[in-house]
Amino acid sequence: MPPQKSTAGTMRMLGALSTVGISIVLAIMIGAACGYYLDLWLGTGPWLFLLFVLFGIAAGITNVYRTAGRFLK
Numbered sequence: 524m525p526p527q528k529s530t531a532g533t534m535r536m537l538g539a540l541s542t543v544g545i546s547i548v549l550a551i552m553i554g555a556a557c558g559y560y561l562d563l564w565l566g567t568g569p570w571l572f573l574l575f576v577l578f579g580i581a582a583g584i585t586n587v588y589r590t591a592g593r594f595l596k
Contacts, residue, residue, distance in 0.1 A: 539594060543590055543591075550580075550582040551579035554579025555576050558575030
């Protein structure tokens with residue numbers, strides 16, 4: 524019979540994993556906002572917006588990878 528995890532450990536894991544969606548959306552929104560305002564300031568069109576959205580997506584995926592790696596050991 525496999526050892527059972529404690530309720531506190533399970534709740535800690537659920538709490539951390541529930542923030543994954545929020546961290547992805549927040550990272551993309553921060554990247555998009557930075558790119559948008561840099562485009563307005565520098566007049567570079569949509570290029571910095573698109574670049575920073577890609578940076579936000581990469582940051583979100585990195586956060587998911589780190590969070591999942593911490594709990595899937």
